[in-house]
Amino acid sequence: MKTLSAFKVLVFLLCLLPLGKLSLEIAGVAGLSLGANPIEELIHRLGKWGLNFLLITLAITPLRKWTGLSWLSRFRRMLGLFAFFYLLLHFLSYAGLDQHFDLAAIIEDIVKRPYITIGLSALILLIPLALTSTRGMMRRLGRRWKKLHRLVYLIAILGVWHVYWQVKLDTLEPVIYITILAVLLGYRLLLNRRFCG
Amino acid sequence: MRKHNGIRSWEITSESNFLKRRDFLRETGLIAGAGLAAAVLPGGLTAGVRDLETVAGPYSTDEKPNSWEEVTTYNNFYEFGTAKDDPQRNAHSLVTSPWTVKVSGECDKPGDYHYEDLVRPHVLEDRVYRHRCVEAWSMVVPWVGIPMPDLLKHFAPNSNAKYVRFKTLYDPKQMPGQRRSVLKWPYVEGLTIAEAMHPLTLMVVGVYGRTLPNQNGAPLRLIVPWKYGFKGIKSIVEIEFTRRRPRTSWELSAPREYGFYANVNPEVDHPRWSQARERRIGGGLFAAKQPTLMFNGYADEVGELYAGLDLRKNY
Numbered sequence: 001m002k003t004l005s006a007f008k009v010l011v012f013l014l015c016l017l018p019l020g021k022l023s024l025e026i027a028g029v030a031g032l033s034l035g036a037n038p039i040e041e042l043i044h045r046l047g048k049w050g051l052n053f054l055l056i057t058l059a060i061t062p063l064r065k066w067t068g069l070s071w072l073s074r075f076r077r078m079l080g081l082f083a084f085f086y087l088l089l090h091f092l093s094y095a096g097l098d099q100h101f102d103l104a105a106i107i108e109d110i111v112k113r114p115y116i117t118i119g120l121s122a123l124i125l126l127i128p129l130a131l132t133s134t135r136g137m138m139r140r141l142g143r144r145w146k147k148l149h150r151l152v153y154l155i156a157i158l159g160v161w162h163v164y165w166q167v168k169l170d171t172l173e174p175v176i177y178i179t180i181l182a183v184l185l186g187y188r189l190l191l192n193r194r195f196c197g
Numbered sequence: 198m199r200k201h202n203g204i205r206s207w208e209i210t211s212e213s214n215f216l217k218r219r220d221f222l223r224e225t226g227l228i229a230g231a232g233l234a235a236a237v238l239p240g241g242l243t244a245g246v247r248d249l250e251t252v253a254g255p256y257s258t259d260e261k262p263n264s265w266e267e268v269t270t271y272n273n274f275y276e277f278g279t280a281k282d283d284p285q286r287n288a289h290s291l292v293t294s295p296w297t298v299k300v301s302g303e304c305d306k307p308g309d310y311h312y313e314d315l316v317r318p319h320v321l322e323d324r325v326y327r328h329r330c331v332e333a334w335s336m337v338v339p340w341v342g343i344p345m346p347d348l349l350k351h352f353a354p355n356s357n358a359k360y361v362r363f364k365t366l367y368d369p370k371q372m373p374g375q376r377r378s379v380l381k382w383p384y385v386e387g388l389t390i391a392e393a394m395h396p397l398t399l400m401v402v403g404v405y406g407r408t409l410p411n412q413n414g415a416p417l418r419l420i421v422p423w424k425y426g427f428k429g430i431k432s433i434v435e436i437e438f439t440r441r442r443p444r445t446s447w448e449l450s451a452p453r454e455y456g457f458y459a460n461v462n463p464e465v466d467h468p469r470w471s472q473a474r475e476r477r478i479g480g481g482l483f484a485a486k487q488p489t490l491m492f493n494g495y496a497d498e499v500g501e502l503y504a505g506l507d508l509r510k511n512y
Binding site: 035172 | 266267270271275279281282332334377379380450451466469470471476478479481482483485486
């Protein structure tokens, strides 16, 4: 038990590394920088890490079943909350740094730009999952908790779609995300089939 | 037309940047004494770049130019990769000397022209232009170039020449980005003959008083300041005068998103993002976007070229 909590602290710190590196780059420490277009770079990197953490969270269950290491599921909540944390920062840096909290411009973006519409939908759908991630809420919701948290599959699809829809031509990166997500979701579909049929 | 009046602020800025640059290079031991020609930085940042003799040209903006670093490390040149810092990292493999441009089509003097023969007869002009990318970021760049009409007149285009078609080098060995078919290679761009013959249009050979670094499209590139940046085809090896409108690379790959004209227009959005405002590079983390100007602020000079044209349809 003790080694597990020590391990949890370690994973927690690891999850903060991307934010730490971004902070150093913003501060311009040790020759690090966000480049010529720091706002765009910051928004992209926060979004990418949010999506990475979302996919890592989704990889826990397949990994656990594959390796038989049951303690892996102890990290699911933390990883999922880090996904939410990075995606919230992603949105706040867009709203604050890119749009200067110009509400009219943000609303216009949400209405007129489908990739922003689906990105924001994914983030909004993550809020109830983050709020019900505590042990108490799990107990209180019982069976419904599981149902509610299946939303994460939809959220991940929207997130990857959001990435795909904004690249100009070079779809290599979104295609990598799509492939990873397809494997993670496909695995669950197969598993479900086996149980049902 | 804006009058050109004596020394402007950018000349001073550019000078001080020059000196800073030299100091930096000297301090880091990259050059011994004078002469930038020998300066070599990793990734071809300034590899092979040499000073040019220039005079101040007309049409320059008073806005503060972006730094040499910004201009040479953040741009699109898909022949070297699709990330903004890819050109700067990968363009060292491009060989720009010797360089030949093939001129063909509806003109009386077609042929293969050496770079030196094209450039030598001309006085090189410093022109500080606004540069607006279709991705909604912008810069101010002190280009060095030859007015395109002066250059094209050498080839004596005839009355059938309605368009000019430009082509970039195709050589995946020198241009590793061409190994992936992101765009249809080689890159092709085009202008109407009136656009090409407009005095704002430049055949650029340098930036900041020096020859172009490879990543910026050495040794010859097009700059049309009232159009989105992707019209500014780089590392040109062919110029053809045509009767029919050329099919351009971006138009071929995504015709709904990128048109032949590609004039900067805040009222006509890209299907996926707004063109009403732009992010000026260099403002840091807390600068607001600024409004995009019709024809990138060159409406007085070029508006008449498009009189009667539906700019919503002809984007």
